[in-house]
Amino acid sequence: RQCRRVKILATADVTILGAGVFGLSIAFCCAQRGARVRVIDPAGVAAGASGGIVGALAPHTPDLWLPKKQFQLESLLYSRSFWPEVEAISGQSTGFANHGRLQPINEERLIALALSRIVDAEQNWSDAAVWEVIASSQAGEWAPPSATGQLIHDTLSAHIHPQQATQALGGAVEELGGVITLAGARQGAIVDARGWRGLVDMSEALGHEIGNGVKGQAALLDFARPGEPQLFADGLHIVPHLDGTVAIGSTSERYFKSATDTDGQLNDLIAKAKQLFPVLRDAPVLARWAGVRPRAFTRAPILGKHPVNPDWFIANGGFKIGFGMAPKIGQVMAALILDGVDLVPDDFRANASMRPKG
DSSP: OOOSSOOOOSSOSEEEEOOSHHHHHHHHHHHHTTOOEEEEOTTOTTOSGGGOSOOEEOOOOSSSOOHHHHHHHHHHHHHHHHHHHHHHHHOOOOOOBOOOEEEEEOSTHHHHHHHHHHHHHHHHTTTSOOEEEEEGGGGGGGSOOOTTSEEEEESSOEEOOHHHHHHHHHHHHHHTTOEEESSOOOOSEEEEOOHHHHHHHHHHHHTEEOEEEEEEEEEEESOOOTTSOEEEETTEEEEEOTTSOEEEEOOOBSSOSOSSOOOHHHHHHHHHHHHHOGGGTTOOEEEEEEEEEEEETTSSOEEEEOSSOTTSEEEEOOTTSHHHHHHHHHHHHHHHHHHOOOOOOGGGBGGGGOEEOO
16 A cells, blocks of 8 residues: 555654554644654555454453453453544544454353453443353354353454555545655654564564564354454454454464465364354455564554664554554553653553564
């Protein structure tokens, strides 16, 4: 994707390196507040992991509450207004929907654990969402197979179409006067949001490995179930998109030769999904996708002051929860950049995400 129109931005208040969901969410929140924003990415919008197809915005369990879970909760709740606002400004669909999630309970001993989390959800999620245990029969043919006949249903989970959402976010930034370009001057506050390659570059500069890239492969099926909840079973995410497709994901590959090639691992994933969910058995494969997700060693995003360039900021390490975290990250980073107000959780700071090599 190239920029929608030719613009000239003489001076930028904020320069963001990286046109993925983190970089563009920050750009969007800064532009909404009147900042002049330039986003630079030599590969264009949604060229990396943010151009994916799965988009499961699923929360952590509501027990054993941590600052990371609180941040994610606030971001998922903010998503309910954030993504519709992006759609209204850009005129493009993001695929966002808050239709919940179903998970099977395959062991009798785990039913009690699932039931105990109802109280945790009431305490930590308040009345914003529900965690409950239901019979498989209540979900009809869309129910994931469950050895106990019981399912976990939560209403906090949402889903999005990552590629569509990132494109729409880029469009919204441009509509607000921001510039997205393949190259340009770095001016004003500089934010490093370059994804997995940025983590590798920083690790080399520090002599300490703070993160890496983990490849994922996914598939898009021609099967329409818009409005149904997403499914999670046996490590598989099944996401029924609003556009009449269903996404299956994903593999998790620490070591890989090509960042974007699909292979037999995806074939196995598709076969597993069709075996596990007979309703998908005859659905044709429309698209195969592969990309590399940025993973910090804490599995939490890295936010705040940059660990290499002290005058810069950083927003990286979304890994598997990047889209769920992005709205709140945009808000928090805009406050830090424009106001000097630091609301970054301590566990998200760069120093907490570094460890020596070896």
